[in-house]
Amino acid sequence: MNIILLGQITSGKGTLAQCLEEKYNFGLVSIGALLREEAKKDTPEAKVISDYQLQGKLVPEEITIKILKSHMDRNAGKNLIFDGYPRNLKQAETLDRIAKIDACLVLDVDDSIVRDRFMGRRGCVTCGHITHLKMLNGKTTCPKCGGNLEIRNDMTEEAMLGKMKSFETETKPLIAYYENKNLAYHINAGHNPEKTLEQAENVLKKIGKNGIN
Numbered sequence: 001m002n003i004i005l006l007g008q009i010t011s012g013k014g015t016l017a018q019c020l021e022e023k024y025n026f027g028l029v030s031i032g033a034l035l036r037e038e039a040k041k042d043t044p045e046a047k048v049i050s051d052y053q054l055q056g057k058l059v060p061e062e063i064t065i066k067i068l069k070s071h072m073d074r075n076a077g078k079n080l081i082f083d084g085y086p087r088n089l090k091q092a093e094t095l096d097r098i099a100k101i102d103a104c105l106v107l108d109v110d111d112s113i114v115r116d117r118f119m120g121r122r123g124c125v126t127c128g129h130i131t132h133l134k135m136l137n138g139k140t141t142c143p144k145c146g147g148n149l150e151i152r153n154d155m156t157e158e159a160m161l162g163k164m165k166s167f168e169t170e171t172k173p174l175i176a177y178y179e180n181k182n183l184a185y186h187i188n189a190g191h192n193p194e195k196t197l198e199q200a201e202n203v204l205k206k207i208g209k210n211g212i213n
């Protein structure tokens, strides 16, 4: 089955995807990783991808979809999770042409929780470890290496507001798109990763096939 994950930043999509990978052998489809892998090969597509990435531009949709399709062909019969794709309606429509989507899990979190989770993030200057004020119990150094912690550029309020805005403008129409197809399942992701996983498992059981019972 093919599952799409959508949700606000800090909703725990990455953690859920990882749990589903480990527990049910789902394959995680990361478009970014597939494109980076392809760019290393000696193909006409690789050249185009490298050029676009060097210029910091989005790789053309027809190339992305070609690479995605060949990845899906190689993994035929395997349960797949999409995190970070589709990002907009156009991509969702394209994806529908090459894959049957079984469910879209929507991880709902209140804005106040997003703010709380996001603004508490700290990154280690030395080892890159990302932690949260709540995990530090008043300590001011990295729990992994003892290095100094900082509020990185991608951890500022401005960065958060940018992400929240793109959730409104790009992700919400996508959620509506899957709601209209009766494929959207809302999950309350405001508690903890275990509760999120439990609800996701209930959805998978409901639509269950391919070994998830």
Ligand SMILES: [Zn+2]
Binding pocket: 124, 125, 126, 127, 128, 129, 142, 143, 144, 145, 146, 147
């Ligand atoms: Zn560190």
